[in-house]
Amino acid sequence: MTGKRLLLRIVTLVALAALVVAAGAAARTGRTGGPAAKQATVKVALVTDVGGLNDRGFNHLSYVGLQQAQKKLKVQGRVFITATGADRTPNLKSAAQQGYGLVIPVGVLFEFGPIDDVAPAFPSTKFAGVDVQWSALANKEPNVRGIQFKEQEAGYLVGYIAGLVIKRHPHGGKQVVSGVGANKVPAITRFLAGYQAGAKKADPKVSVLINYANDPTFNDQAKCKETTLNQIDRGSGIVFEAAGACGLGGLDAAKEKGIWGIGVDADQGFLGSHILTSATKNVALSVYQAIADYKKNPSGFKGGFDKIYSVKNNGVGFGKLSKKLSKADRLYITKKVATIKKQIASGKIKPPTQ
Template sequence: MIRRTKAVVALLGLTATIALVASSTGSASHDDFRMAFVTDIGSLQDKSFNQLGNEGRIRVGKQIGISTRVYVTNKAEDRLPNLLAAASAGYDLVVANGFFHAEHLDTVAPRFPRQKFVGIDVTKFLLPSGPSNYTGIVFSEHEGGYLVGYLAALTAKRTGGKQVISAVGANAVPAIVKYISGYIQGAKKANPKIKVIANYANDPTFSDQAKCKKVALRQIAQGSQAVFQVAGGCGLGALSAAKEKKVWGIGVDADQSYLGAHMLTSATKKVDLAVVIMTKRAHLDRLQGGVDFLFNVKNGGIGFGKVSPKVNKGDLAKANALKRQIAKGQIKIKPTIKF
């Protein structure tokens, strides 16, 4: 575990360089470069993870003038066929969005050694064959969870009443576990006595809003003042419950403040930025294989979105100060805890 952690952390200093290289539109290794983006299940319009990645695809295509295509994964059985279709079609770079692509990337990448493969939320350590044409993208979701948990707990403390907040996850996948683990730790930092309820909707589709709404309503009945959705499209149901019951909602991955005045803030994860950066590097033939790239608070890959104007300015200032401390490495957050 220590060896793996060091392998990822060693890449921290590279992201600033990546951003500089990515901003360039210099000559590519070849003019007919093409990129394919393979979604995970949960809808292309999930308003978070898949939608962000696809927005990155569209943006980079326009920025550097390349041909791109999205392959939509409607069900789990589509993952492998979609990866094979993209690779067989000759796309120079294939970006797979989501942890559950790991097994299939380990099958496909070695079969197409002249093409590049990138996996969002898929560390290289999940590919036992160790293909040299594979690059992993990982995020410090626990940092984003920590920030919104801290702000939610400060807001609940200032409001008074039952000191309870909650989180709804779709399933116990690594990214979701990290988000919720950080959320709990951040809340306890702000108010050690606060109760944090965390439940899974057990939605393998990541799109069943009714399941997440049911879980959120149960949490609100137990006194939750803020519901953090960590469930993609399913989580929109949790935010709907928060709106109906007039408690705070907290978005995930994308800035979901546009959903209404009930939104406290969102834990942001720049999936779109990762897609843009990796594609530009591949276009310039500068995408390193066999490594993981880490996106976190320090390099702008993780943070929190727009905050409700109803939030106390002093509490927001504390959250921003905390963010700076995390970026400087002054606060250590456990990626996972038991809950």
């Protein structure tokens, strides 16, 4: 064997030995090299409430937040669809069992049993409930974070707008506005309390009708439509539907009867020019921020409290004004409500919660 061949064989053997040592080290440490391998995949599950992703409201907005996190934060996301109320607890349990480190249940109805049933059994899984009040949970588990909104502030803003409009343009000679709640739960009560106070701020002479459709599912459009029609019969010229998907029925009634409707949660102006404005909750932002917090430190994700979203931190507000209003009306309302919004953000105005 020549000297060159011997040298080549020695170099080859040394290289092979180095590869074996490196492979053994990788097997012992669980690393396979490269930046992507050094960071475990962050898995996030979104559990919808009844209504699906096309509910034009809460579920859709939460999904938008998840999509933004998937794109910007590169997390792995999955959606568990809740078809009926009976699916809430099984869906939460399935998400935890399948290794999703952060589970996000959407809607207040998860607060009444499902989270208390599932969270204690999966202490290493983190939960962030949209519209869930941690402090109202029976177990108050440390691995659960509530995501709450100051609905009274959004309600106050749209109530103020309603008051301004009905004062300038009485309906049938009357200054009457109304609000419909799907069911009497804290978030809806806050919306309507703020709405009534805001309307009275704009027009002390306005009459405000408040009624509940008694729909525990938040999805029965016929019930909200019936409740709204009753209010219209009593003279309401503007109706605020604080009722989730149920409220779509009420907004349809407003369109049929030629009065103004006010949407909720999302900017529902896409439903038509009869939508005066909407009381909005920045659900997408809240979901995105919860996921960002979790990705930053999965094991240290803080639970045991309620994260609050308000006018001050861009968590609640109001949607665009209908172009069916005259330009003069839109300019007048925009200027007036901007002042009110600043006063709410500064704490000068504190809308009531009930």
